[in-house]
Amino acid sequence: MIFANIFVIIYFKYMKKYKKMEMIVENLLKRITIDKDICHGKPCIRGLRYPVEMILQLLSSGMSEQEILADFEDLERDDIRATLLYASKLAQVKSIYELDAA
Numbered sequence: 648m649i650f651a652n653i654f655v656i657i658y659f660k661y662m663k664k665y666k667k668m669e670m671i672v673e674n675l676l677k678r679i680t681i682d683k684d685i686c687h688g689k690p691c692i693r694g695l696r697y698p699v700e701m702i703l704q705l706l707s708s709g710m711s712e713q714e715i716l717a718d719f720e721d722l723e724r725d726d727i728r729a730t731l732l733y734a735s736k737l738a739q740v741k742s743i744y745e746l747d748a749a
Contacts, residue, residue, distance in 0.1 A: 676736070678729035690733060693728045702730040 690699040697719065699718045703717050712727050 672732060675725060675729040675732050678726055679733045692722065692730065694723060697722065697726075699730050699733055702727060703734055706731075
């Protein structure tokens with residue numbers, strides 16, 4: 648009985664944290680927009696002309712979050728987090744198939 652009570656307490660704490668995480672993820676992903684009239688329809692940050700791929704390239708080249716924010720004053724910390732989250736969602740694939748060259 649004690650185990651069951653502890654399990655219920657842990658479960659509800661986890662679910663509360665999970666729901667909060669879902670809301671954070673949802674809000675971050677809203678920052679990524681796709682508009683055919685902006686950057687040829689590439690995913691951008693908040694409808695600005697900052698493609699997700701550019702921010703990822705800056706990060707992968709070694710620029711820190713602080714350096715990016717200093718160089719691009721209209722970006723916010725959550726924009727960079729949204730970019731990373733968006734990229735992680737794209738990487739979540741079930742299978743990868745090799746294509747034969749024709």
